[in-house]
Every structure is written in C-alpha cells, then in structure tokens.
Amino acid sequence: AQRVTQPEKLLSVFKGAPVELKCNYSYSGSPELFWYVQYSRQRLQLLLRHISRESIKGFTADLNKGETSFHLKKPFAQEEDSAMYYCALREAYSGAGSYQLTFGKGTKLSVIP
Amino acid sequence: EAQVTQNPRYLITVTGKKLTVTCSQNMNHEYMSWYRQDPGLGLRQIYYSMNVEVTDKGDVPEGYKVSRKEKRNFPLILESPSPNQTSLYFCASSSRGEKAFFGQGTRLTVV
Secondary structure, eight states: OOOOOOOOOOEEEEEOOOOOOEEEOSSSSSSEEEEOOHHHHHHHEEEEEEOOOOOOOOOOEEOOOTTOOOOESSOOOOOGGGGEEEEEEESSSGGHHHOOOOOOEEEEEEEEE | OOOEEOOOOOEOOOOOOOOOEEESSSSSSEEEEEEEEEETTTTEEEEEEEEEEEEEEOOOOTTTOOSSSSSBBBBBEEESSSGGGGEEEEEEEETTTTTOOEEEEEEEEEE
16 A cells, blocks of 8 residues: 655744755555645645656755655745645556555645744 | 636535535546545545546545546535535546646535
8 A cells, every 4th residue: 555654744944944845655666756735725736746857936856766755845945835735646657546646644834934 | 727626615514414516627637536635634535536437435435425427527425414524625637647636625514
C-alpha cells in the first residue's frame, strides 16, 4: 500500500527565512510525486510535479528515491506563501494506479511578517 | 476555460434529508473522484470513476453513493446524511499522466 507522510501539521516561518516542507513516501512501484497548494478559501491547485523539474513561485522539490522523500523548499518565504500544502503520490506509468492520487495530511504554512 | 465545477458551494441540511452535490468537468477527462477534507485528516478519497458506468470505492465510502452516467458529470449522493458527514468536499478530474483539476469545494453542514 502506498503512503504519504507529512510530519508537520503546522510550520511557521518569518518572512525572508528559508522554508522546507517535508514529505516522505512509501511505495513499492515507480512513483510520481506532486505538491498541491490550497490558498485560503480556494481550490487545490498543482504547484509542482517531480517529472517537470521546474521551479514555481520560487519553490523547488527534488525526488530522493534513496530516502523516499520529496521535500518542498523555498529560499526566502513570502507572506503570500501562507497556505495549506499537500504532498501527493501516484503510480507513474500504467494501470488504474496512474490516476489515483494518495495525499498526505497536509502542512499549514504560516509566514510571519 | 478548463475547469471542474461543483454545486452548491455551501449547503446546510438536516439529518436524514437526501442531498446531491453535482460535479461537472469540461475537459473530457476519463477519471473523476470525490474527496472530503477534514482538519488534521487531510484529503480522503470517497469514490472514484475510471470512466462512464465504472465506479469504485475509495478510502471512506460509507454513507455515500455516486453515479457516472455521462463522462462529464459525477454527482455525489448522500441518501441519509448524518452530522459526521459535515465536511468540505472536493471533486477532481484528470486524464492519465496529467495533473488533477479540482473543483472549488462544497462546504456541507449536517445538523
């Protein structure tokens, strides 16, 4: 069974400080990892997916298969980054699992002015 | 504009009164799903559908029903709502290998 763990329910940082939101996963197959963000009273939206290897809003995330982690990082936090962040996993290649997203429980990021 | 639309956005109802939350997508996605979001529990999948007339249970299906008669629509039905179904509900759709699109959410309160 696949599992996504986000160990921190709440993370508070000062504006300008570095941010790291942790995500660990367990999955026996070949995973695809995502970060979704939910701003206050808005729908979830995709922030990053590991296969894209891009930086969105200054955030990056690297898939570390050895440590089974996909931590989200940003060097300098901004107030507008305050939101709920969800790490998610799905099967990478084929079958029903390539649709199914398994979410972590989320981390609420609060950036203090 | 590509989107997933849920209705209603807010709903207050009484225990036992049947209700339906609609979900519609305009992207011709084959896959649709329903989640509930609760504090401290994150997103939990209720039901999903791989295509028309193909539905299956997610992690927390008790007390819910779904149907997929058309590709674009995936309504969530609560035959006899109870207070423990008070939650924020999200519908999502996707195609294989593509990102998931989420609806704007339906906040349901059962009193």
